[in-house]
Amino acid sequence: MTEFSYCTNVHPAEDLAGLLDQLDRYAVPIRERAGLDRLGLGLWLSADVAAVLAADPDSVSLLKRASRERGLFVETLNAFPYRGFHDPVVKHSVYRPCWGDPRRTRYTVDCARVLGGLLDEDAEYGSMSTLPLGWREGWTDTDGERARMALDGVQDALREETSRCGRPVRLAIEPEPGCVLDEVSDAVRWMWDRVDPDVVGLCLDTCHLAVSHADPGSAVRQIYDAGLQVFKVQVSAALEVPDPADPRARKSLAEFAEPRYLHQVRERGPDGAVSKEDDLDAAVGTLPGLGPWRVHYHVPLHCQPVEPLRATTWVIEEALDAVMARAGGVTPHREIETYTWNVLPERHRQDLVDGIAAELRWSERNLAHRPGPVLPRGQELR
Template sequence: MLSYCTNVHPAEDLAGILAQLDTYAVPVREKLGQDRLGVGLWLASEVAAGLASDPAARRTLAAELKARGLAVQTLNAFPYGGFHAEVVKHQVYVPTWTDPKRLRYTLDCITVLGDLLPEDAAYGSISTLPLAWREPWSTSHDVRASIAFEEVTRVLRSALARNEQPIRLAIEPEPGCVLDTVADAVDWLAGRVDPEYIGLCLDTCHLAVSFADPARTVERIRASGLKVVKVQASAALHVERPGTDEAVAALREFAEPRYLHQVREQLPTGEVLAADDLPEALETLPAQGPWRVHFHVPLHATPASPLESTTGVLTGALDALAAQGPLPHVEVETYTWNVLPGHDRQELAAGIADELRWASLEVPA
């Protein structure tokens, strides 16, 4: 079941979440002519904690979702809260996997998802951050994060015994973080976690930014013994010649203040240079090779020239996964609708529906 991620909606209380679903998710379902629409819920930490402590509230939420024709098989537990604050930037990586708050939030999400899964769901998934932003991080942080994942695994085993539907945690590599690339995540996770309960969330925007080959990446994950638990179907910006006046002017329109937009440049030698945000890249990178920018752009819309979209990386990853067996959960995650340049925006429900139509044609059967 294809889903869209509700972290595009700013609500951080239960009443607000339901109102946003009424305003956007239900119209999306109706525009698509579907009886049931998959939604990947984002629950801020306070909402998750309240639901986790109140079985009746969880039953009510499950009934409200069903009444609206909405189904939840995945949660996005990467942002802890404040994801639509005026400035988010590095705050999205806080608390880290060394902080007990991150563990508590994740355990709350496990409790909630266990009561929201539809009966026909093969499993549930929860995506989370790649440990932390890269600094500060040390071997002692590795130990503390490993202990936290051991506790998550213990709880996931207990949840399976109760619910008969496995729930799996999906670590999401992201440029600039401790687990910057999928290769970093594989190296850190393999042999450290139980792959039946902890695997990877493959965000295809992040994958594209790293200039990694999607098919080789998918094979590397398989060979490691880890699993792709979830795919976040997303696309980055690509610009082949970033040093031209036209390219610089186009890129400046995406240099907005709320979210971090990491940039990677691939030199003719194959070396990849890094900048932590787009304004920094425009000032410091040499612009001698193509750029990839961590800005989730709508899947169905082609950016104005000279910018391009990396949807080819998304389709390449999905094809490689389909060749290995049944696809994992696929969640469209374009959270940036409200910070796109004005000429690239659509009415939100219409835009989400258009993305899901596009994805439904590209996701292998």
């Protein structure tokens, strides 16, 4: 059994039959190729599937039984994409409906009911990652008030599901560049005094963290110093361009520009200021290119991109060390979320089963059982 789940949003299944099919088509071969007796799934449910399952406990039991028979289990859901995550063009639609829209509430409550039914008896708790309120453009004060009220209702629903299934079911808000809660600091400020920290916490996506050029240790300290918790870490690597003025880098980077997903870019200038662009195509023409770029492009964990590009895997290590040093009694779920396999440049692609199995093996070698930094006696990590 591994300490890591893999996120199934890499698969396009958006009905129950497709969900069951992906167990045999992908999850079991991945588990076997990674040499594991049990493998966790970070299950993605489209809104339509979540609604069907939430209304039919027998179908949830069927999915749970089918998973267990195959050496699979579910402790966490990805409840960020609502539907259509494999449409030809996704871009900004992944942030809709926002938390000001009642459809987001319904979807989240449906996911909570499904997750409660999928948890094994030995699960410590269940977690669900969700979007950071919505995309920043077009967001209004009215949306903010609606989001606050919606979150109050969802917290009540999570408490009800916790009582029903006998284990905590928790929500994890996932900061992302370009969104209303762009960075960890934005999420902490908004969540402080608005949420029950035993019910709602954070999902720390290490690709998003890297793109923001944040210091992992400082970001984690902000979370725990505010009395909040990390319920989930999405183990993912961003694409880094050390010298965006290098013609070789520009040529290599051009291969990663693609039409399906949004690839936010952040440049850290010589003075430490961060310049921002919302997509890779636009960044090439607008950012100054005086400092390193970080690109929101989840790249495989186990193999570096072709030079002069590289992956920010060291951010994952630093973030996990910082979280494990502060996590206390709640160990975050760790989910590998490289959803970009099907849009990677041709020379970077691998067979999906081989690639995800290799990521799991890499994570076990490099990230498992990380104890956190060793501190001098009497010194606390703050």
